[in-house]
Amino acid sequence: MKKTKSNMGKYVGFSGDWSFKFYFGREENKPILIGFLNGLFEGEKVIQDLHYRPVEQGGDVENDRKVIFDLYCTGIDGEHFIIEMQQLYQDFFKDRTVFYTSRLINKLIPKGYKGNTYELPEVYFIGILEFELGETERGKYFYDVALCDKQSNLVFYEKLGYKLLVLPNFNKNEADIKTDMDMWLYLLKNMSKLDKIPDFLDKRVFGLIFDIGEVAKLTPEDKMAYEASLKHKRDAENTYSTAQRIGHDRGLKEGLKEGIAQGEHKKAIETALNLKEMGLSTQQIAKATGLTIDEIEKLK
Structure with missing residues (x-):
């Protein structure tokens, strides 16, 4: 494969905050996001159009913690979609998905008399993960989660769902890739390594x-942003792996704390930016760097 001088490859990969939003978060590229969601829902629902919404969700009172989604959009039938790309493992990722949907649902309850009925819109959390979710189902690459009755396995509530794609576990051969969802999983995992569109897509x-993903076609501004995002990704992965090595059997939290604690405020800020780019929570970054929650939330 022909590489650019900066080793960026021929096509922009999906991994990283900038790349993810380049493909899925721009109004002109909205058909890509619609196609992705339709491939994921596999006929369960058909999305014809989407409207991008503000990603920052504050609480009802001043001291409530702010929530910032990667992407948040609504369908023409009133559905709400939270879409997240997560690169590094988090101990409480499942808790975070429930917190995000709960915060959004709380914000969507009508105020005053209209809220007395408790009628809610459909809310879905879509997660693209670059790590295994846990030990219970090793090798599982798609989680389709709903509120179900444990005895009958029937869906109890139709208007809340979590769809999680675990990219490291998707290892289908080209001959076995048949569905749109298979094609999306293959592309999300391998886009940066390709030099042409595969015949089976x-x-x-x-x-x-x-067409839009060729590095050579990027504007100078987009190319610089992509290159910077790749550097952030490499730095954060190196920070993460170093912390794991130093931590040994003491676990990720202590390893991160000891491995990246340099004692320098500037270094702590650089590290926090890298970890923020990779999607770690504010609390995890605070524990890893020694910075305060307020300092981390102000970082751009």
């Missing part, structure tokens, strides 16, 4: 991605 669905 539907050109009608994925042609736009390969």
Whole structure:
């Protein structure tokens, strides 16, 4: 494969905050996000259009913690979609997904008399993960989660769902890739390594991605942003792996704390920016760097 001088490859990969929002978060690229969601829902629902919404959600009172989603959008039928890319393992990732949907649901309850009925819209959390979710189901690459009755396994509540894609566990051969969701999983995992659109991908669905995703076609500003995001990703992964090595059997939290505690405020800020780029929570970054929650939330 032909590489650019900066080793960026031919196509922009999906990994990283900038790349994720480049493909899925721009109004002009909205058909890509619609295609992705339709591939994920596999006919369970058909999304015809989307509207991007502000990603920052404050609480009802001044001291409530702010929540910032990667992407947040609504469908024309009133559905709400939270879409997150998560690169590094988090101990309480499942808790975070429930917290995010709970905060959004709370904000969507009508105020005053209209709220007395408790009628809620559909809310879905979509997570693209670059780590295994846990030990219970090793090798599982798709989680389709709903509120169910334990005895009958029937869905108890239809309007809340969590769909999680675990990219490291998707290892299908090209001959076994049949569905749109398979194609999306393959692309999310391998886009940065490709030098042409594979024959088994539907050109009608994925042609736009390969057209806009060529590094050579990026504007100078986008190219600089992509290059910076790759550096952030490499730095954060190196920080993470170093902390794990230093931590040994004391676990990720202590390893992160000891491995990256340099004692220098400037270094702590650089590290916090890297970890923030990789999607770690504010609390985890605070424990890892020694910075305060307020300092971390002000970082851009």
